[in-house]
Amino acid sequence: MLNPTSIEAKGLTKKFGNFTAVDGISFTVNSGEIFGFLGANGSGKSTTIRMLCGLLQSTSGTASVAGFDINTQPDDIKKNIGYMSQKFSLYDDLTCTENIRFWGGIYGLTDAKIEARLKWAIGIAGLEGRENTLPRDLPGGFKQRLALGCAMLHEPKVVFLDEPTGGVDPIMRRRFWDLIRQLAEQGTTIFVTTHYLDEAEYCNRVMLIHAGRIIAGGTPEELKTKSLKSPVYEVETDRVIDAMAALDEDKRIGETSVFGSFLHVSIAKEQDAKAVISEVLQKHGIAAKRIEPIVPSLEDVFIHLIDEQTKFAKEERA
């Protein structure tokens, strides 16, 4: 039954007037994969999801989801996907059970089917014994999993999660990701957006969208090892901001970014990085407590990629 390709986009483009929100993106997502779709607000992320959910027609290019064309078969797509956003769309004045029954009814499930899925949804949300509470009396993590359950009552093949962990505490976030992994193991394709880059590490593959274009894609491992040409150093100093300003002025230094009380600095391979960094800092009278090479995080990678992309775009214009 499993079609290996669950989502396939070919040159997918969406224009709003003169503005190109999504600019010819192509990618495939395999069945049972957890696919992370990352990008800032306004990067074209939401527009892409809306097109994939059959809510928006593409200007050009095509995409298929669960075997259906987004432009010609949006109704079939809606029957075969689940969708959950960070708002955890539950009715606060209906009990958990009533919420589940309502969403089951919306998806046209039979009463028998609803009863069966009711047990399942209560189970994954961990709400046994609290079936008749109102969602507003539940902590965020429970609401989130209940919302996911409600979005999956009709056993969709593909589930879109739009910032699903917004406003949920870290422990609950981890439990949520455990659940996501279980669902993926059972063959459900998970298409997820998040701005917590640590969460991107849970994904089998990620894709970064910036200004409507895909600027990188691959497994988190690949991205971390392959996309950075220059190594990253971590600098510990009391004057993080001053240090960043000083380093940014120097042409030999690549990107800098602040991580709490540390500074991450990328610098071309050929040079003696430690010597260059300490020289620049000394010139500005800033003391560095520690300078050492680190394995870059996804965040480093994305900052680098977006920076590069912005520079590239400027040169292109010039």
Place this chain on the structure above:
Amino acid sequence: MISTHRIRPIIRKEFRQIVRDKRSLGVLLVVPAVMLILFGYALNYDVKHVPLAIYDQDNTTTSRELTEGFLHTEYFDKVASLTSDRQIDTMLIKQIARAVLVIPIHFERDLSANRSVSIQVIIDGSNATNATAAAGYLQAMAQDYSQKITLQALARHSSAQVELPIDFQPRIWYNPELTSPKFLVPGLVGFILMISTVISTSLSIVREREKGTLEQIIVSPIHPMELIIGKTVPYVAISLISTSLILLTGYILFDVVIRGSIVLLFLESLIFIFCGLGLGLWVSSVSDRQEAAFQLATLVSVLPTFMLSGFAFPIRNMPVFIQAITYINPARYFLWILRAIILRGAGLAVFWQETLFMIIFAAGIITISWNKMKKLF
């Protein structure tokens, strides 16, 4: 395609939410009846039991006969008998009396001598409506009395039976006591139906938009039409119940009997409810916050229905351009139809044009809003 299978859960959910939200249920069911009671008693244009002080300087059988005539009605209550001019001022300033009747000395003597006499009435004009009404009553009664005396005098002079050349006997139909509630109840039905449908439908949709549940519904296979039908059916039902409660309250408290067909009345109400639902949908298609929706809904429902429908103010007295605006106000037609059915027992033949207009309005506003709403999906 549209399937009742998917509409049912929406209706069930909507009913549940309405019932659970005691406040909005109260607003829909109880407030209309309370409003009727308040309006019915407070918005009363009738003037009754006006406190009247009498300064009878003559103090004779004839003068007492005159004052008895005044006090025999329910329009005036005697609050004091005065003995000096100065007391008149005190009476009115302290508002013990709203009107003072002064009968001059020699009243009886002059009358028997066939001389014309003046009696004086002093009225507190600070409330113009009441003053006008009171003056009207007093004048009518004085004329009545004067007529009686003239007839008696004539009879005394000629042995033949004397009759007035014109016997003026006005008859007021449909609302013979000219009581305000009979006039107000139909107006209130329209007013309340309009408010409850426009405000509640628009809030119920905008709330879902604000909470994000609408987004969730949009990604589901449900057809937008199914959603709209599912969301409006409960409000139609509740509005009809509300209509019945208002009519029942009107009957019990104010003796407002429906002379015409009740079935016709409910059918007309249903058409009017669709006008309200259409406006409610329009409001929810242009506002994305509940506060904004509430304000806009109040604006488009309360103002036209209260001010421009002939409910509180007669349309005839409005400036021409405002009168023109009332022609596109469905409430204007609905009120006219309701009064026709309730007070005059009229049938469709009398108001088919008004009915047709309401149908056109409902169809138009629903189509416009539907096209705007569709873009949200």
